[in-house]
Amino acid sequence: MSLRSSPDEKRMGHVQLSASTWKYRHEIVGIVTKVGSKVEKFKVGDKVGVGYIIDSCRSCQNCTENLESYCPQHIPTCGAKYRDGITYGGYSDSIVVDEHFIVHIPDGLPLEVVAVGAVEARVCLVQRMQHSEVVLPLTLKWLDKPGLHIGVVGLGGLGHMAVKFAKAFGANVTVISTSPNKEKEAIEHLGADSFLISQDQAKMQATMGTLDGIIDTVSADHPLLPLIGLLKSHGKLVMVGAPMKPMELHVFPLLLGRKMIVGSFIGGMKGTSRYD
Amino acid sequence: MSLRSSPDEKRMGHVQLSASTWKYRHEIVGIVTKVGSKVEKFKVGDKVGVGYIIDSCRSCQNCTENLESYCPQHIPTCGAKYRDGITYGGYSDSIVVDEHFIVHIPDGLPLEVVAVGAVEARVCLVQRMQHSEVVLPLTLKWLDKPGLHIGVVGLGGLGHMAVKFAKAFGANVTVISTSPNKEKEAIEHLGADSFLISQDQAKMQATMGTLDGIIDTVSADHPLLPLIGLLKSHGKLVMVGAPMKPMELHVFPLLLGRKMIVGSFIGGMKGTSRYD
Numbered sequence: 238m239s240l241r242s243s244p245d246e247k248r249m250g251h252v253q254l255s256a257s258t259w260k261y262r263h264e265i266v267g268i269v270t271k272v273g274s275k276v277e278k279f280k281v282g283d284k285v286g287v288g289y290i291i292d293s294c295r296s297c298q299n300c301t302e303n304l305e306s307y308c309p310q311h312i313p314t315c316g317a318k319y320r321d322g323i324t325y326g327g328y329s330d331s332i333v334v335d336e337h338f339i340v341h342i343p344d345g346l347p348l349e350v351v352a353v354g355a356v357e358a359r360v361c362l363v364q365r366m367q368h369s370e371v372v373l374p375l376t377l378k379w380l381d382k383p384g385l386h387i388g389v390v391g392l393g394g395l396g397h398m399a400v401k402f403a404k405a406f407g408a409n410v411t412v413i414s415t416s417p418n419k420e421k422e423a424i425e426h427l428g429a430d431s432f433l434i435s436q437d438q439a440k441m442q443a444t445m446g447t448l449d450g451i452i453d454t455v456s457a458d459h460p461l462l463p464l465i466g467l468l469k470s471h472g473k474l475v476m477v478g479a480p481m482k483p484m485e486l487h488v489f490p491l492l493l494g495r496k497m498i499v500g501s502f503i504g505g506m507k508g509t510s511r512y513d
Numbered sequence: 514m515s516l517r518s519s520p521d522e523k524r525m526g527h528v529q530l531s532a533s534t535w536k537y538r539h540e541i542v543g544i545v546t547k548v549g550s551k552v553e554k555f556k557v558g559d560k561v562g563v564g565y566i567i568d569s570c571r572s573c574q575n576c577t578e579n580l581e582s583y584c585p586q587h588i589p590t591c592g593a594k595y596r597d598g599i600t601y602g603g604y605s606d607s608i609v610v611d612e613h614f615i616v617h618i619p620d621g622l623p624l625e626v627v628a629v630g631a632v633e634a635r636v637c638l639v640q641r642m643q644h645s646e647v648v649l650p651l652t653l654k655w656l657d658k659p660g661l662h663i664g665v666v667g668l669g670g671l672g673h674m675a676v677k678f679a680k681a682f683g684a685n686v687t688v689i690s691t692s693p694n695k696e697k698e699a700i701e702h703l704g705a706d707s708f709l710i711s712q713d714q715a716k717m718q719a720t721m722g723t724l725d726g727i728i729d730t731v732s733a734d735h736p737l738l739p740l741i742g743l744l745k746s747h748g749k750l751v752m753v754g755a756p757m758k759p760m761e762l763h764v765f766p767l768l769l770g771r772k773m774i775v776g777s778f779i780g781g782m783k784g785t786s787r788y789d
Contacts, residue, residue, distance in 0.1 A: 299746055307746040307771055309722060446585060461762070470575055470583040479765050486737070486762035489755050491776030495583055498774045500767030 252279050253333045264288055265314065265327040266342055276336050284342035289314055289503050291324065291334045303507035305338075340510045369504025371398045371452065374475040375406055379499075380450040383407025388451040388467060389429070392419045395454035395477055400427040403452070411448065413464070435463060446470075454478045461498070462487050470494040477501050528555050529609045540564055541590065541603040542618055552612050560618035563590055565779050567600065567610045579783035581614075616786045645780025647675045647728065650751040651682055655775070656726040659683025664727040664743060665705070668695045671730035671753055676703040679728070687724065689740070711739065722746075730754045737774070738763050746770040753777050 253271040266286040269279050279285060293300050293308035300308050312319050315326025326332070375381045380403075387408040389399045396412070400423065403410045411431045412423040420432040433440055441463055448467045456478040462485070464474055476498065490496065503509070529547040545559040555561060569576050569584035576584050588595050591602025602608070651657045656679070663684040665675045672688070676699065679686045687707045688699040696708040709716055717739055724743045732754040738761070740750055752774065766772065779785070 304746075304771075307769075309746070462759075470580075470585070476764050476767060479768055481765075483738075483761040483763050485759040486774070487759050488752050488776060489757075491752060491774070492755055492778045493583075493776070495580075495775065495777055497776075498762070498767070499771065500764060500769070500773075501771055502768045 251333050252276055252285070252336050252339055253331055265332070267332070270331065272336075278336050278341075279339060284344065284346075285339045286342050287314055287332065287334050287339055288509055291332075291338050292319070295337075299505075303505040305505045306503045307505075337506060340506075369508045370477055370501065371395055372402050373504045373508060374452065374477070374499070374501040375402055379473050379475065380408070380452075381406050385409070385449040386411065386447055388413050388433075388448045388464070390414070390435075390451060390453040390459075390464065391455040391478065392416075392423060392427075393454060396452075397427060399452045399454060399477075400429050404428050411444070413451070413467075435459075441467070448472055450475060452477060456480055458482050458484070461485065462490065465490045465494075465496055465498075468494065468496050471496065473497045473499060475499055475501050527609050528552055528561070528612050528615055529607055541608070543608070546607065548612075554612050554617075555615060560620065560622075561615045562618050563602075563608065563610050563615055564785055565590055567608075567614050568595070571613075575781075579781040581781045582779045583781075613782060616782075645784045646753055646777065647671055647730075648678050649780045649784060650728060650753070650775070650777040651678055655749050655751065656684070656728075657682050661685070661725040662687065662723055664689050664709075664724045664740070666690070666711075666727060666729040666735075666740065667731040667754065668692075668699060668703075669730060672728075673703060675728040675730060675753075676705050680704045687720070689727070689743075711735075717743070724748055726751060728753060732756055734758050734760070737761065738766065741766045741770075741772055741774075744770065744772050746772065748772050750774045751777050 251273045252269050264286070266284065269281050269283045269285055272279055272281060290306055290311045291314050292312040293305040294310040295305075295308075297308050297310075299305065305311060313324065313326075314332075315324055315328070317324045380387055383406060385406075385408045387403045388411045389396050389403065390413045392400075392412060392414055400410050400412060404427075409431075410429045411433055412419070412427075412429045413433045413435055414420075414423070415435055417434055423429040423432050433444055435441065445466050446469055449469055450473040451464055451468065452475045453464060454477050458480050461474070465487070468474060470493075472494065474497065477500075486498070491498070527549045528545055540562070542560065542562040545555050545557050545561055548555055548557060566582055566587045567590050568588040569581040570586040571581075571584075573584050573586075575581065581587060589600065589602075590608075591600055591604070593600045656663055659682060661682075661684045663679045664687045665672050665679065666689045668676075668688055668690055676686050676688060680703075685707075686705045687709055688695070688703075688705045689709045689711055690696075690699070691711055693710055699705040699708045709720055711717065721742050722745055725745055726749040727740055727744060728751045729737075729740060730753050734756050737750070741763070744750060746769075748770065750773065753776075762774070767774070
């Protein structure tokens, strides 16, 4: 059985990829097996990747500003209703995608490395997707000034990247975690400046009001109030994790400090492809 | 008994006001009865007003940027521990305040009008306080571009001012309320462009994704999710009301639209005194 994911193969701007080593449901890599007659960026045999979305309306303000991921009509690569059925993303044997939503994978990178990658060394496609997810909040005039004090909550895939990019932007980085055994990794491997156990009331108290921004990568339920307390006035709490259950929001601390909670999704294709 | 509120009368930069018609606990007006030897802006007999705060550290970044209200050491006019006791604000017979935290009331305005004012016609001091509270979010590069579509939740004192200022900034204004009987006032008296009952599911659905920003003035418990849904992507929900109970925050809708929730407190003295 060929489980085909995605749109109208007759569209001339589309590219068909065959599954190679893709492992992630919505961030997949493969080899181009067919191209439509109007495809310009790709040829059969190219190593390519597809991120979280495979289509958008292409005409709304977000689409024209290279922020396709915020288009209300964007189509996720996996599990979405699309014009010819459901998208299966990395679960399908082949996928057909408009070339606009495909990025090149450099020849020198084995697909196995790109697709699998160790969590802390995710590279290329997955990194690019995460890069755009983590970097966009940092670069959107929010948190990109050198010398800022940035907190990173959670040290999973996104947290790792957040620490690395925040350090690269010149921030003083504090990793905030529930797991004491991640301290060594945070400091020695990723280069964070300090490590804060969120249950350590004394240290949390001592850090109150010191952070310019926090990138919260945690998707499990967790309290926001202590994080808001760690922010300076006018500080920004950027949510890139997606807890399923509603969180408790205490409004008064936001008011008193003119603090901000903002969500950030993946980047658009221009940001994602910036190293093509 | 003379119930005296506030600090060290010996400080030479301070002004003593006697209660005249003050009615609001933390936004009061009165007549200057004494001035310290270094007071420059006021003389005995002046009509003056004091807002929500009577002191701050005067040296932190917020204080030096005319945002004293965000100084972590600001002292509320009422109910706060201060150097010589508790501040009683509008409950005291007289109050002594550093001149930095006092504004002039124009001679032509009777104090009764200034202090009491009809809710929808609050003027001068109370208006100034509300003005700075409502206008700051509008002017802080968030919501001040003409042509934006701004929602105002709640039509109490702050809501009234929010509608008027948003209209003055050239916004298309939608009042969002639970009370159908406020429609006439919103449209005919305050000049709002449209009125939305928050329980009207059909109209709420039709308005989804259309607002650039919302100023939420409601301090009672209310759901945030529908308001976040009304915002366009990158839209801003500015909280100026202060619900006491934690609210439910659904994070995923924030992420998907790069939406923002931000609190806004009163303005600093420069903003508050701008019409002096």
